Amino acid sequence: MSALFNFRPLEIPARLEPLRQDVRRFLADASSQWSGWQIGHSWTGFDREFSRQVGQRGWIGMTWPRQYGGHERSGLERYVVVEEMLAAGAPLGAHWFGDRQSGPLLLRLGSEAQRQRFLPMIAKGEASFCIGLSEPDAGSDLASLRSRASRVEGGWRLNGRKVWTTNAHLCDFMIGLFRSGGPAEVEKHKGLSQFLIDMRSSGIEVRPIKDLTGEAHFNEVTFDDVFVPDDMLVGQEGDGWAQASAELAFERSQPDRYMSAYPLLPLTVDALRAAGPQERMVARRLGEAEAELVILREMSLSILGQLVDGHSPSREAALVKDLGNLHEQRMPELVRELLDPPATVVKGNTLSELLGFLVHTVPSFSLRGGTREILRGITAKGLGLK
Numbered sequence: 001m002s003a004l005f006n007f008r009p010l011e012i013p014a015r016l017e018p019l020r021q022d023v024r025r026f027l028a029d030a031s032s033q034w035s036g037w038q039i040g041h042s043w044t045g046f047d048r049e050f051s052r053q054v055g056q057r058g059w060i061g062m063t064w065p066r067q068y069g070g071h072e073r074s075g076l077e078r079y080v081v082v083e084e085m086l087a088a089g090a091p092l093g094a095h096w097f098g099d100r101q102s103g104p105l106l107l108r109l110g111s112e113a114q115r116q117r118f119l120p121m122i123a124k125g126e127a128s129f130c131i132g133l134s135e136p137d138a139g140s141d142l143a144s145l146r147s148r149a150s151r152v153e154g155g156w157r158l159n160g161r162k163v164w165t166t167n168a169h170l171c172d173f174m175i176g177l178f179r180s181g182g183p184a185e186v187e188k189h190k191g192l193s194q195f196l197i198d199m200r201s202s203g204i205e206v207r208p209i210k211d212l213t214g215e216a217h218f219n220e221v222t223f224d225d226v227f228v229p230d231d232m233l234v235g236q237e238g239d240g241w242a243q244a245s246a247e248l249a250f251e252r253s254q255p256d257r258y259m260s261a262y263p264l265l266p267l268t269v270d271a272l273r274a275a276g277p278q279e280r281m282v283a284r285r286l287g288e289a290e291a292e293l294v295i296l297r298e299m300s301l302s303i304l305g306q307l308v309d310g311h312s313p314s315r316e317a318a319l320v321k322d323l324g325n326l327h328e329q330r331m332p333e334l335v336r337e338l339l340d341p342p343a344t345v346v347k348g349n350t351l352s353e354l355l356g357f358l359v360h361t362v363p364s365f366s367l368r369g370g371t372r373e374i375l376r377g378i379t380a381k382g383l384g385l386k
């Protein structure tokens with residue numbers, strides 16, 4: 001097994017404890033205003049003012065070079081900050097995609113001008129990014145996407161449709177994957193390029209899509225002859241597929257893939273304590289959930305170590321996301337089993353609101369960022385079974 005999956009341990013050193021305490025102090029103050037429903041949104045919750053405050057404290061773009069507004073801190077320090085934010089259910093959405101995905105992409109492959117323009121804005125919490133990959137007939141089979149970038153004088157014209165784009169209605173920029181070469185039947189993986197797109201460009205229309213909670217956090221985005229100047233192409237033309245695939249190793253292994261329902265756990269423990277002595281079975285069920293979390297954290301940290309060392313552990317990341325999503329999705333059911341709460345949401349009760357929100361949203365956890373079947377396919381390949 002060790003030759004097929006690499007999970008060398010990586011520990012968070014005790015010297016990072018003061019940083020953890022700093023983040024906790026900041027969150028204790030900020031979180032007093034959040035309802036259970038808001039906490040449920042976790043890293044998709046969108047709050048520009050909160051992101052600005054996080055940026056002011058130097059907790060966005062933490063590992064990036066100072067010349068681009070970063071703070072030259074370690075991946076482990078970033079991990080500590082992210083972990084604490086997720087544990088509190090902080091609204092990270094206004095900076096999350098820029099910090100986790102778009103910023104690192106620009107740092108590796110963007111032009112010098114792109115780095116200088118965008119990275120400091122992201123690090124200050126002042127520029128929000130969304131991810132334009134999925135299309136109506138291209139989700140799991142992303143490379144068959146059809147939205148097109150055509151060469152014109154001074155740049156490109158974009159036409160087509162993206163779907164399920166989280167927070168597109170609130171974001172400033174999208175990094176979008178478009179077909180710049182031949183048709184999908186001829187150049188499936190080769191003819192794709194990524195572009196930085198200003199969401200205020202003329203020709204972009206953003207239409208909300210409602211989810212089970214009745215909210216519309218994701219959207220359909222149509223492009224009708226949208227002009228994008230040459231200097232907004234990311235990296236080389238035709239490299240879009242390699243870029244998007246490399247981003248997934250970052251995207252699939254981080255704590256957001258197993259901590260989206262975490263805030264339920266401490267609230268449930270508090271409620272059980274308040275209810276008086278409990279049967280042994282209760283401690284056992286909570287212990288099982290805790291043990292899963294500890295193992296997922298070890299796996300996720302190990303992947304962080306490999307990414308820092310320049311590897312791209314996509315098989316291991318797929319495993320963490322699949323197991324992490326299973327864990328997150330079981331949490332509301334565990335709480336219902338242990339507390340037997342009312343079937344309807346009790347307004348103003350943090351635990352009840354959070355549970356109500358998560359019951360409606362956990363099914364999406366194993367869709368966003370790659371479905372369970374696709375991840376298991378990657379794992380099966382890793383095991384030599386496919």
Ligand SMILES: Cc1cc2nc3c(=O)[nH]c(=O)nc-3n(C[C@H](O)[C@H](O)[C@H](O)COP(=O)(O)OP(=O)(O)OC[C@H]3O[C@@H](n4cnc5c(N)ncnc54)[C@H](O)[C@@H]3O)c2cc1C
Binds near residue numbers: 367370
């Ligand atoms: C909450 C949420 C937020 C999202 N945010 C974004 C975003 O910001 N940006 C973005 O670009 N996308 C986003 N997505 C889209 C997400 O990445 C896609 O939904 C996902 O990749 C699946 O694509 P699809 O919906 O087209 O389903 P399909 O690919 O049509 O899959 C349908 C079903 O068939 C199964 N299936 C498909 N192919 C295979 C196969 N080869 N083998 C076995 N089973 C298969 C899938 O597992 C799934 O169960 C979001 C989705 C959700 C739910």
